[in-house]
Amino acid sequence: MNLRVFPFICLVALSACAIRGGPDLDLATVPTAPDGWASRPDLPLNIADDGQPDAIANGWLKEFDDEDLRDAVKEAFANNRNLQSVLAQLRASRAAMRVARSDLFPTINLSGTATDAENAATVYDGSLEASWEVDIWGRNLALARAGNAEARVAAAEYAAARQALAAAVAQAWYDRSAARISLDLATSDLERRKDTLRITDARFRAGLASRLDVRLAQVAVSNSEDRLETALRSSTNAARALEVLTGRYPSGNAAGASDLVMPGPLPSITAPVSVLAGRPDLIAAEARVDAAGLRAVDARHAMFPQLTLRFDATTRSGNFGDLFDPGTYINAISAGLLQPLFRGGALLAEADRQGELAKSALFDYAQSTLTAFQEVEDRLDAEATLERQVSSTTTAAEEARAAVNLTRSRYINGRSTIFDLINAQTTAIASETRAIETRRAQIENRINLHLALGDEPLPAGEL
Numbered sequence: 096m097n098l099r100v101f102p103f104i105c106l107v108a109l110s111a112c113a114i115r116g117g118p119d120l121d122l123a124t125v126p127t128a129p130d131g132w133a134s135r136p137d138l139p140l141n142i143a144d145d146g147q148p149d150a151i152a153n154g155w156l157k158e159f160d161d162e163d164l165r166d167a168v169k170e171a172f173a174n175n176r177n178l179q180s181v182l183a184q185l186r187a188s189r190a191a192m193r194v195a196r197s198d199l200f201p202t203i204n205l206s207g208t209a210t211d212a213e214n215a216a217t218v219y220d221g222s223l224e225a226s227w228e229v230d231i232w233g234r235n236l237a238l239a240r241a242g243n244a245e246a247r248v249a250a251a252e253y254a255a256a257r258q259a260l261a262a263a264v265a266q267a268w269y270d271r272s273a274a275r276i277s278l279d280l281a282t283s284d285l286e287r288r289k290d291t292l293r294i295t296d297a298r299f300r301a302g303l304a305s306r307l308d309v310r311l312a313q314v315a316v317s318n319s320e321d322r323l324e325t326a327l328r329s330s331t332n333a334a335r336a337l338e339v340l341t342g343r344y345p346s347g348n349a350a351g352a353s354d355l356v357m358p359g360p361l362p363s364i365t366a367p368v369s370v371l372a373g374r375p376d377l378i379a380a381e382a383r384v385d386a387a388g389l390r391a392v393d394a395r396h397a398m399f400p401q402l403t404l405r406f407d408a409t410t411r412s413g414n415f416g417d418l419f420d421p422g423t424y425i426n427a428i429s430a431g432l433l434q435p436l437f438r439g440g441a442l443l444a445e446a447d448r449q450g451e452l453a454k455s456a457l458f459d460y461a462q463s464t465l466t467a468f469q470e471v472e473d474r475l476d477a478e479a480t481l482e483r484q485v486s487s488t489t490t491a492a493e494e495a496r497a498a499v500n501l502t503r504s505r506y507i508n509g510r511s512t513i514f515d516l517i518n519a520q521t522t523a524i525a526s527e528t529r530a531i532e533t534r535r536a537q538i539e540n541r542i543n544l545h546l547a548l549g550d551e552p553l554p555a556g557e558l
Contacts, residue, residue, distance in 0.1 A: 120388060120453060124461045126468070128368040134475035140366040154554040155545040156265065158358035163350070164268050167341055168552055171264045172257065174342025181256040188249035195242030198235040201227035209415075216413050223408040223424065234396035237389045244386035248379045255375035260340070261552035265542045267337040271351025273535040274330040277528065281326035284524045285319040287499065291516055292316050294507060308513040315517050322524070355534040357485070358541060361478070365548040367468065374467055374549030380460040387453035394449040398442050400434040467547065474544035481537040488530040495523035 131140060156165050172178065203225045210218045230236055295312040298304035335345035343349070371377060408424040435442055502519040505511035545552070 120384070120457050122457075124457055126461065126464050128366075128371045129468075130367070132364065132367065132472060132475055134472045135364070135478070138361060138475075139363045141363050141369070153551045155550045156261070156552045157554075158541075159265070159356070160358075161268075161352060164265060164352065165553065167268060167337070168261045168264050170341045171260055175260055175340060176342065178253075178256055178260050181253050185246075185249040185253045188246045192239075192242040192246040196239045198228070199230060199239055201225050219412055219415050221410045221424070223406075225406040227404050229402040229404060231402055232396040232399045234393050234399070237392040237396065241386045241389035241393065244382045244389060247382040248386065251375045251379035251382060255379065258375060258546055258549070258552065262542050262546040264337070264340050265552075266539050267333065267340055268351050269355060269535060269538045271330070271333040271337050271349060272353065272355055273531055274326070274333040275351065276355065276531055278323075278326040278330045280524065280527050280531070281319070281323040284520070285316070285323050287520055288312070288316045288319040291503070291506075291513075291520070294503075295513060303509065304513070311513050311517060315520065319524075355531070355538060357534065357537050364475075365550060367471075370467060370471065370547075370549055371464060377460070377463055377467055377549075380456075380463045384453065384456045384460050387449070387456040391446070391449040391453045394442075394446040397445070398435055400432055403431045403433070405429045405431065470547035471544070474540055474547050477540045478544070481533065481540055484533045485530075485537055488526065488533045492523075492526045492530040495519070495526040499523045 132138065156168060203223075206222045206224075208220045210220070228235065292309070292312040292315075295304050295308050299306065299309050331347040334347045334349040334351065337349040337351060338345045338347070341349075365373075405428070407427045407429075410420075410423045410425065412423060499516075499519045502511050502516045506513065506516045
Protein backbone atom coordinates (compact mmCIF):
# COMPACT_ATOMS: atom_id res chain seq x y z
CA MET A 96 0.00 0.00 0.00
CA ASN A 97 1.22 3.48 -0.79
CA LEU A 98 2.21 5.00 2.57
CA ARG A 99 1.20 8.48 1.40
CA VAL A 100 -2.42 7.38 0.99
CA PHE A 101 -2.57 5.47 4.28
CA PRO A 102 -3.20 8.52 6.54
CA PHE A 103 -6.07 9.61 4.31
CA ILE A 104 -7.68 6.17 4.51
CA CYS A 105 -7.34 6.21 8.29
CA LEU A 106 -9.05 9.59 8.51
CA VAL A 107 -11.99 8.41 6.40
CA ALA A 108 -12.36 5.23 8.44
CA LEU A 109 -12.17 7.20 11.70
CA SER A 110 -14.90 9.61 10.64
CA ALA A 111 -17.10 6.82 9.30
CA CYS A 112 -16.94 5.06 12.67
CA ALA A 113 -18.20 8.21 14.36
CA ILE A 114 -21.27 8.47 12.14
CA ARG A 115 -24.42 6.67 13.00
CA GLY A 116 -27.19 6.04 10.53
CA GLY A 117 -29.14 8.96 9.09
CA PRO A 118 -32.58 10.04 10.31
CA ASP A 119 -34.89 7.05 10.29
CA LEU A 120 -37.99 8.62 8.77
CA ASP A 121 -40.96 6.28 8.82
CA LEU A 122 -43.11 7.58 5.97
CA ALA A 123 -45.94 5.32 7.14
CA THR A 124 -46.49 7.99 9.81
CA VAL A 125 -48.20 10.13 7.17
CA PRO A 126 -51.82 8.96 6.78
CA THR A 127 -52.89 7.84 3.34
CA ALA A 128 -55.74 9.55 1.57
CA PRO A 129 -59.11 7.79 1.83
CA ASP A 130 -61.06 6.83 -1.26
CA GLY A 131 -63.77 9.39 -0.49
CA TRP A 132 -65.13 11.73 2.15
CA ALA A 133 -66.89 10.03 5.07
CA SER A 134 -69.28 12.94 5.68
CA ARG A 135 -70.54 13.00 2.09
CA PRO A 136 -69.97 9.64 0.38
CA ASP A 137 -72.74 10.57 -2.07
CA LEU A 138 -70.74 13.40 -3.64
CA PRO A 139 -68.89 12.37 -6.81
CA LEU A 140 -65.17 13.14 -6.89
CA ASN A 141 -63.54 15.31 -9.50
CA ILE A 142 -61.93 12.78 -11.84
CA ALA A 143 -59.58 13.62 -14.72
CA ASP A 144 -59.86 12.15 -18.19
CA ASP A 145 -57.27 9.49 -17.38
CA GLY A 146 -59.46 8.11 -14.61
CA GLN A 147 -57.23 9.47 -11.85
CA PRO A 148 -58.38 12.00 -9.24
CA ASP A 149 -58.34 15.43 -10.82
CA ALA A 150 -56.08 18.25 -9.78
CA ILE A 151 -57.26 20.98 -7.43
CA ALA A 152 -60.39 22.61 -8.82
CA ASN A 153 -60.07 26.12 -10.21
CA GLY A 154 -62.37 29.10 -9.84
CA TRP A 155 -64.68 28.36 -6.91
CA LEU A 156 -65.66 32.05 -6.78
CA LYS A 157 -67.78 31.53 -9.87
CA GLU A 158 -70.24 29.59 -7.69
CA PHE A 159 -71.32 32.91 -6.16
CA ASP A 160 -72.04 34.48 -9.57
CA ASP A 161 -70.78 37.90 -8.45
CA GLU A 162 -68.38 39.66 -10.78
CA ASP A 163 -67.82 42.43 -8.24
CA LEU A 164 -66.61 39.85 -5.70
CA ARG A 165 -64.11 38.43 -8.20
CA ASP A 166 -62.88 41.96 -8.94
CA ALA A 167 -62.44 42.57 -5.20
CA VAL A 168 -60.33 39.42 -4.88
CA LYS A 169 -58.17 40.46 -7.83
CA GLU A 170 -57.75 43.89 -6.25
CA ALA A 171 -56.66 42.25 -3.00
CA PHE A 172 -54.14 40.08 -4.86
CA ALA A 173 -52.66 43.23 -6.38
CA ASN A 174 -52.69 45.53 -3.34
CA ASN A 175 -52.80 43.55 -0.07
CA ARG A 176 -49.68 44.38 1.93
CA ASN A 177 -49.53 41.08 3.79
CA LEU A 178 -49.56 39.16 0.52
CA GLN A 179 -46.84 41.41 -0.85
CA SER A 180 -44.78 40.64 2.27
CA VAL A 181 -45.15 36.90 1.68
CA LEU A 182 -44.15 37.42 -1.96
CA ALA A 183 -41.02 39.26 -0.82
CA GLN A 184 -40.22 36.33 1.47
CA LEU A 185 -40.61 33.99 -1.49
CA ARG A 186 -38.15 36.04 -3.53
CA ALA A 187 -35.75 36.11 -0.58
CA SER A 188 -36.00 32.33 -0.28
CA ARG A 189 -35.23 31.88 -3.96
CA ALA A 190 -32.21 34.15 -3.55
CA ALA A 191 -31.09 32.04 -0.57
CA MET A 192 -31.42 28.97 -2.78
CA ARG A 193 -28.99 30.53 -5.26
CA VAL A 194 -26.63 31.33 -2.39
CA ALA A 195 -26.70 27.68 -1.29
CA ARG A 196 -25.97 26.52 -4.85
CA SER A 197 -22.93 28.81 -5.07
CA ASP A 198 -20.96 26.49 -2.75
CA LEU A 199 -20.89 23.96 -5.59
CA PHE A 200 -18.68 26.29 -7.65
CA PRO A 201 -15.18 27.74 -7.17
CA THR A 202 -14.66 31.17 -5.66
CA ILE A 203 -12.37 33.57 -7.53
CA ASN A 204 -11.02 36.85 -6.15
CA LEU A 205 -8.81 39.48 -7.78
CA SER A 206 -7.13 42.21 -5.77
CA GLY A 207 -4.63 44.97 -6.42
CA THR A 208 -2.80 47.46 -4.20
CA ALA A 209 -0.47 50.37 -4.76
CA THR A 210 2.20 51.38 -2.22
CA ASP A 211 3.66 54.87 -2.53
CA ALA A 212 6.35 55.31 0.14
CA GLU A 213 8.40 58.47 0.71
CA ASN A 214 11.63 58.57 -1.30
CA ALA A 215 10.68 55.32 -3.05
CA ALA A 216 9.06 54.34 -6.31
CA THR A 217 5.43 53.28 -6.38
CA VAL A 218 5.00 49.51 -6.11
CA TYR A 219 1.98 47.71 -7.51
CA ASP A 220 0.85 44.35 -6.12
CA GLY A 221 -1.66 42.05 -7.78
CA SER A 222 -3.22 38.83 -6.55
CA LEU A 223 -5.54 36.29 -8.14
CA GLU A 224 -7.00 33.67 -5.81
CA ALA A 225 -9.24 30.74 -6.66
CA SER A 226 -10.44 27.98 -4.35
CA TRP A 227 -12.86 25.10 -4.63
CA GLU A 228 -14.07 22.61 -2.08
CA VAL A 229 -14.35 19.25 -3.79
CA ASP A 230 -17.79 17.94 -2.87
CA ILE A 231 -16.63 14.36 -2.34
CA TRP A 232 -19.43 13.34 0.02
CA GLY A 233 -22.21 15.42 -1.51
CA ARG A 234 -22.43 17.78 1.44
CA ASN A 235 -22.66 20.97 -0.61
CA LEU A 236 -25.10 19.27 -2.95
CA ALA A 237 -27.28 18.37 0.05
CA LEU A 238 -27.24 21.99 1.22
CA ALA A 239 -28.16 23.19 -2.28
CA ARG A 240 -31.03 20.73 -2.43
CA ALA A 241 -32.12 21.83 1.05
CA GLY A 242 -32.18 25.42 -0.20
CA ASN A 243 -34.31 24.29 -3.13
CA ALA A 244 -36.72 22.55 -0.75
CA GLU A 245 -36.97 25.69 1.39
CA ALA A 246 -37.74 27.70 -1.74
CA ARG A 247 -40.57 25.22 -2.43
CA VAL A 248 -41.80 25.85 1.10
CA ALA A 249 -41.88 29.59 0.46
CA ALA A 250 -43.69 29.10 -2.87
CA ALA A 251 -46.32 26.91 -1.21
CA GLU A 252 -46.74 29.40 1.63
CA TYR A 253 -47.34 32.15 -0.94
CA ALA A 254 -49.98 30.01 -2.67
CA ALA A 255 -51.60 29.32 0.71
CA ALA A 256 -51.56 33.04 1.53
CA ARG A 257 -53.31 33.83 -1.76
CA GLN A 258 -56.00 31.25 -1.09
CA ALA A 259 -56.47 32.47 2.48
CA LEU A 260 -56.68 36.08 1.29
CA ALA A 261 -59.32 35.20 -1.31
CA ALA A 262 -61.35 33.42 1.36
CA ALA A 263 -60.96 36.38 3.74
CA VAL A 264 -62.14 38.82 1.07
CA ALA A 265 -65.15 36.64 0.23
CA GLN A 266 -66.07 36.34 3.91
CA ALA A 267 -65.67 40.09 4.44
CA TRP A 268 -67.76 40.65 1.30
CA TYR A 269 -70.70 38.76 2.80
CA ASP A 270 -70.02 40.02 6.33
CA ARG A 271 -70.60 43.51 4.94
CA SER A 272 -73.87 42.32 3.40
CA ALA A 273 -74.98 40.69 6.67
CA ALA A 274 -74.10 43.83 8.62
CA ARG A 275 -76.09 45.98 6.22
CA ILE A 276 -79.11 43.66 6.45
CA SER A 277 -78.80 43.72 10.25
CA LEU A 278 -78.74 47.51 10.11
CA ASP A 279 -81.94 47.53 8.05
CA LEU A 280 -83.46 45.11 10.54
CA ALA A 281 -82.48 47.35 13.48
CA THR A 282 -84.01 50.35 11.69
CA SER A 283 -87.23 48.43 11.10
CA ASP A 284 -87.33 47.31 14.73
CA LEU A 285 -86.95 50.90 15.94
CA GLU A 286 -89.89 51.94 13.75
CA ARG A 287 -91.97 49.14 15.29
CA ARG A 288 -91.03 50.20 18.80
CA LYS A 289 -91.88 53.84 18.08
CA ASP A 290 -95.20 52.74 16.63
CA THR A 291 -95.92 50.83 19.85
CA LEU A 292 -95.01 53.94 21.90
CA ARG A 293 -97.45 56.07 19.84
CA ILE A 294 -100.22 53.51 20.29
CA THR A 295 -99.54 53.20 24.03
CA ASP A 296 -99.42 56.97 24.50
CA ALA A 297 -102.78 57.32 22.69
CA ARG A 298 -104.28 54.56 24.85
CA PHE A 299 -102.91 56.32 27.95
CA ARG A 300 -104.56 59.61 26.97
CA ALA A 301 -107.78 57.70 26.39
CA GLY A 302 -107.52 56.12 29.83
CA LEU A 303 -106.99 52.62 28.41
CA ALA A 304 -103.31 52.23 29.45
CA SER A 305 -101.31 53.06 32.53
CA ARG A 306 -98.23 55.24 32.95
CA LEU A 307 -96.29 51.99 33.42
CA ASP A 308 -97.25 50.88 29.92
CA VAL A 309 -95.94 54.15 28.48
CA ARG A 310 -92.66 53.84 30.35
CA LEU A 311 -92.19 50.22 29.21
CA ALA A 312 -92.82 51.26 25.62
CA GLN A 313 -90.27 54.07 25.99
CA VAL A 314 -87.70 51.62 27.42
CA ALA A 315 -88.23 49.39 24.38
CA VAL A 316 -87.63 52.37 22.06
CA SER A 317 -84.39 53.31 23.87
CA ASN A 318 -83.12 49.73 23.74
CA SER A 319 -83.88 49.59 20.04
CA GLU A 320 -82.02 52.88 19.46
CA ASP A 321 -79.02 51.35 21.24
CA ARG A 322 -79.28 48.26 19.02
CA LEU A 323 -79.42 50.50 15.93
CA GLU A 324 -76.21 52.33 16.89
CA THR A 325 -74.45 49.00 17.41
CA ALA A 326 -75.64 47.76 14.02
CA LEU A 327 -74.50 50.99 12.38
CA ARG A 328 -71.04 50.66 13.89
CA SER A 329 -70.81 46.98 12.89
CA SER A 330 -71.82 47.81 9.34
CA THR A 331 -69.17 50.49 9.01
CA ASN A 332 -66.51 48.27 10.60
CA ALA A 333 -67.35 45.46 8.17
CA ALA A 334 -66.86 47.87 5.28
CA ARG A 335 -63.50 48.98 6.68
CA ALA A 336 -62.35 45.38 7.11
CA LEU A 337 -63.12 44.72 3.44
CA GLU A 338 -61.31 47.87 2.35
CA VAL A 339 -58.16 46.98 4.30
CA LEU A 340 -58.08 43.51 2.74
CA THR A 341 -58.22 45.02 -0.75
CA GLY A 342 -55.50 47.56 0.07
CA ARG A 343 -57.77 50.59 0.26
CA TYR A 344 -57.94 53.25 2.94
CA PRO A 345 -60.54 52.16 5.58
CA SER A 346 -63.13 54.86 4.90
CA GLY A 347 -66.10 52.58 5.60
CA ASN A 348 -67.67 52.93 2.16
CA ALA A 349 -67.12 49.46 0.65
CA ALA A 350 -70.32 47.99 -0.73
CA GLY A 351 -70.04 44.23 -0.33
CA ALA A 352 -72.66 41.77 -1.56
CA SER A 353 -76.17 42.95 -2.34
CA ASP A 354 -77.68 40.00 -0.46
CA LEU A 355 -76.79 36.77 1.33
CA VAL A 356 -77.28 34.41 -1.59
CA MET A 357 -76.07 30.87 -0.97
CA PRO A 358 -74.61 29.00 -3.97
CA GLY A 359 -76.34 25.83 -5.11
CA PRO A 360 -75.43 22.35 -3.87
CA LEU A 361 -71.98 21.02 -4.73
CA PRO A 362 -72.16 18.95 -7.94
CA SER A 363 -68.82 17.27 -7.13
CA ILE A 364 -65.86 17.69 -4.83
CA THR A 365 -62.07 17.53 -4.87
CA ALA A 366 -60.78 14.02 -4.15
CA PRO A 367 -58.89 13.41 -0.88
CA VAL A 368 -55.74 12.34 -2.72
CA SER A 369 -55.80 15.64 -4.64
CA VAL A 370 -56.06 17.54 -1.37
CA LEU A 371 -53.03 15.64 -0.07
CA ALA A 372 -51.04 16.42 -3.22
CA GLY A 373 -52.27 19.93 -3.98
CA ARG A 374 -53.18 21.79 -0.78
CA PRO A 375 -50.44 24.44 -0.38
CA ASP A 376 -49.87 24.07 3.35
CA LEU A 377 -49.41 20.31 2.93
CA ILE A 378 -46.99 20.89 0.06
CA ALA A 379 -45.05 23.23 2.34
CA ALA A 380 -45.04 20.69 5.18
CA GLU A 381 -43.74 17.96 2.86
CA ALA A 382 -41.01 20.25 1.53
CA ARG A 383 -39.97 21.03 5.11
CA VAL A 384 -39.44 17.31 5.64
CA ASP A 385 -37.21 17.21 2.56
CA ALA A 386 -35.21 20.25 3.70
CA ALA A 387 -34.78 18.90 7.24
CA GLY A 388 -33.66 15.50 5.95
CA LEU A 389 -31.08 17.09 3.64
CA ARG A 390 -29.73 19.25 6.44
CA ALA A 391 -29.41 16.10 8.54
CA VAL A 392 -27.34 14.58 5.72
CA ASP A 393 -25.14 17.68 5.70
CA ALA A 394 -24.65 17.45 9.48
CA ARG A 395 -23.51 13.83 9.20
CA HIS A 396 -21.16 14.57 6.32
CA ALA A 397 -19.58 17.40 8.32
CA MET A 398 -17.58 14.67 10.09
CA PHE A 399 -15.98 13.50 6.83
CA PRO A 400 -12.69 14.95 5.52
CA GLN A 401 -12.96 18.13 3.45
CA LEU A 402 -10.71 18.52 0.41
CA THR A 403 -10.04 22.03 -0.88
CA LEU A 404 -8.09 22.91 -4.04
CA ARG A 405 -6.47 26.32 -4.22
CA PHE A 406 -4.78 28.37 -6.93
CA ASP A 407 -2.83 31.56 -6.16
CA ALA A 408 -1.12 33.93 -8.57
CA THR A 409 0.77 37.03 -7.36
CA THR A 410 2.84 39.80 -8.92
CA ARG A 411 4.79 42.86 -7.76
CA SER A 412 6.02 45.52 -10.12
CA GLY A 413 6.78 49.17 -10.37
CA ASN A 414 4.79 49.30 -13.61
CA PHE A 415 1.03 49.54 -13.26
CA GLY A 416 0.49 47.82 -16.62
CA ASP A 417 2.18 44.66 -15.36
CA LEU A 418 -0.91 43.99 -13.20
CA PHE A 419 -2.72 43.06 -16.41
CA ASP A 420 0.11 40.95 -17.88
CA PRO A 421 -0.41 37.23 -17.02
CA GLY A 422 3.27 36.61 -17.72
CA THR A 423 4.33 38.61 -14.66
CA TYR A 424 2.39 36.46 -12.19
CA ILE A 425 3.89 33.68 -10.08
CA ASN A 426 1.45 30.79 -9.82
CA ALA A 427 0.96 28.24 -7.07
CA ILE A 428 -1.48 25.32 -6.82
CA SER A 429 -2.17 23.65 -3.48
CA ALA A 430 -4.59 21.17 -1.98
CA GLY A 431 -5.73 21.06 1.63
CA LEU A 432 -7.35 18.25 3.59
CA LEU A 433 -9.28 18.94 6.77
CA GLN A 434 -10.45 16.08 8.99
CA PRO A 435 -12.30 17.00 12.19
CA LEU A 436 -10.89 14.82 14.99
CA PHE A 437 -12.18 16.22 18.25
CA ARG A 438 -14.78 18.95 18.74
CA GLY A 439 -16.06 17.92 22.16
CA GLY A 440 -18.86 15.90 20.55
CA ALA A 441 -20.32 19.00 18.85
CA LEU A 442 -20.46 17.53 15.34
CA LEU A 443 -22.09 14.30 16.47
CA ALA A 444 -24.57 16.25 18.61
CA GLU A 445 -25.42 18.48 15.66
CA ALA A 446 -26.00 15.39 13.49
CA ASP A 447 -28.34 14.00 16.16
CA ARG A 448 -30.10 17.36 16.45
CA GLN A 449 -30.69 17.68 12.72
CA GLY A 450 -31.92 14.08 12.59
CA GLU A 451 -34.48 14.76 15.32
CA LEU A 452 -35.56 17.97 13.58
CA ALA A 453 -36.19 15.90 10.43
CA LYS A 454 -38.35 13.50 12.45
CA SER A 455 -40.20 16.46 13.97
CA ALA A 456 -40.88 17.86 10.50
CA LEU A 457 -42.27 14.48 9.45
CA PHE A 458 -44.60 14.32 12.45
CA ASP A 459 -45.73 17.89 11.76
CA TYR A 460 -46.51 16.89 8.17
CA ALA A 461 -48.49 13.87 9.35
CA GLN A 462 -50.47 15.98 11.82
CA SER A 463 -51.13 18.68 9.21
CA THR A 464 -52.51 15.98 6.91
CA LEU A 465 -54.92 14.72 9.56
CA THR A 466 -55.97 18.27 10.40
CA ALA A 467 -56.59 19.01 6.72
CA PHE A 468 -58.84 15.96 6.38
CA GLN A 469 -60.67 16.95 9.58
CA GLU A 470 -61.30 20.46 8.26
CA VAL A 471 -62.84 19.10 5.08
CA GLU A 472 -65.00 16.56 6.95
CA ASP A 473 -66.18 19.26 9.39
CA ARG A 474 -67.16 21.60 6.56
CA LEU A 475 -68.91 18.89 4.60
CA ASP A 476 -70.89 17.86 7.66
CA ALA A 477 -71.80 21.50 8.32
CA GLU A 478 -73.13 21.84 4.77
CA ALA A 479 -76.08 19.62 5.68
CA THR A 480 -76.67 20.90 9.22
CA LEU A 481 -76.50 24.57 8.20
CA GLU A 482 -78.97 23.97 5.38
CA ARG A 483 -81.46 22.64 7.93
CA GLN A 484 -80.67 25.49 10.30
CA VAL A 485 -81.29 28.09 7.60
CA SER A 486 -84.67 26.52 6.89
CA SER A 487 -85.60 26.46 10.60
CA THR A 488 -84.48 30.00 11.37
CA THR A 489 -86.18 31.38 8.25
CA THR A 490 -89.45 29.79 9.33
CA ALA A 491 -88.98 31.09 12.88
CA ALA A 492 -88.38 34.64 11.62
CA GLU A 493 -91.47 34.54 9.42
CA GLU A 494 -93.65 33.25 12.25
CA ALA A 495 -92.21 35.81 14.67
CA ARG A 496 -93.06 38.67 12.30
CA ALA A 497 -96.60 37.33 11.92
CA ALA A 498 -96.87 37.08 15.71
CA VAL A 499 -95.88 40.74 16.06
CA ASN A 500 -98.64 41.82 13.66
CA LEU A 501 -101.21 39.68 15.45
CA THR A 502 -100.19 40.86 18.90
CA ARG A 503 -100.24 44.50 17.76
CA SER A 504 -103.84 44.14 16.57
CA ARG A 505 -104.81 42.41 19.81
CA TYR A 506 -103.10 45.16 21.86
CA ILE A 507 -104.96 47.92 19.99
CA ASN A 508 -108.21 46.07 20.68
CA GLY A 509 -107.31 45.61 24.35
CA ARG A 510 -107.04 41.83 24.11
CA SER A 511 -103.26 41.73 24.78
CA THR A 512 -101.03 43.61 27.22
CA ILE A 513 -98.02 45.78 26.57
CA PHE A 514 -95.91 42.91 27.91
CA ASP A 515 -97.25 40.61 25.19
CA LEU A 516 -96.46 43.10 22.44
CA ILE A 517 -92.95 43.93 23.70
CA ASN A 518 -92.18 40.24 24.12
CA ALA A 519 -93.40 39.48 20.58
CA GLN A 520 -91.24 42.27 19.14
CA THR A 521 -88.19 41.14 21.12
CA THR A 522 -88.72 37.57 19.92
CA ALA A 523 -89.04 38.80 16.35
CA ILE A 524 -85.79 40.79 16.34
CA ALA A 525 -83.96 37.83 17.90
CA SER A 526 -85.39 35.38 15.37
CA GLU A 527 -84.65 37.63 12.41
CA THR A 528 -81.11 38.24 13.64
CA ARG A 529 -80.57 34.51 14.04
CA ALA A 530 -81.83 33.91 10.50
CA ILE A 531 -79.27 36.40 9.16
CA GLU A 532 -76.48 34.76 11.18
CA THR A 533 -77.24 31.26 9.91
CA ARG A 534 -77.36 32.43 6.29
CA ARG A 535 -74.01 34.16 6.75
CA ALA A 536 -72.60 31.06 8.48
CA GLN A 537 -73.76 28.88 5.59
CA ILE A 538 -71.92 31.05 3.07
CA GLU A 539 -68.84 31.24 5.30
CA ASN A 540 -68.81 27.45 5.63
CA ARG A 541 -68.88 27.01 1.84
CA ILE A 542 -65.95 29.42 1.51
CA ASN A 543 -64.01 27.60 4.24
CA LEU A 544 -64.78 24.26 2.57
CA HIS A 545 -63.07 25.39 -0.62
CA LEU A 546 -60.17 26.71 1.48
CA ALA A 547 -59.88 23.36 3.28
CA LEU A 548 -59.90 21.52 -0.05
CA GLY A 549 -57.13 23.76 -1.39
CA ASP A 550 -59.32 24.84 -4.32
CA GLU A 551 -58.13 27.83 -6.32
CA PRO A 552 -60.47 30.85 -6.12
CA LEU A 553 -59.90 32.00 -9.69
CA PRO A 554 -59.30 30.13 -12.96
CA ALA A 555 -55.67 29.64 -13.90
CA GLY A 556 -55.82 32.36 -16.56
CA GLU A 557 -56.96 34.98 -14.03
CA LEU A 558 -54.43 34.28 -11.25
